[in-house]
Amino acid sequence: MARTEEWSVRLSFFEESGTTTARMELDTGTTTLTGHGMARCRPEEVDVPRIGDELAAGRAASDLAQQLLRLADQDLEGVGTAGPGQRTRMVPHGWPSTVT
Secondary structure: OOOOOOOEEEEEEEEEOOEEEEEEEEEOOOOEEEEEEEEEOOOOOOOOHHHHHHHHHHHHHHHHHHHHHHHHHHHHHHOOOOOOOOOOOOOOOOOOOOOO
């Protein structure tokens, strides 16, 4: 069954006093999740704003990814699939493996 879907991601940066904060918002059409990330430049480091942006964005993306994985686990439980703590063969996220 072929299926196409598009989700929107919006990434915003805020910088103040050597600290870059990133906010990554994912809109699936039915759910909105927001990931947050931060990067701080130490006084002894060279201040390169692009690097701060990359670190903060990567951390926001990681936060968002964890939220998506938790949401998927909740949805799996909602349709009767065992959650992470109830599986006989542990799989970090997703459906249990059928390979034994």
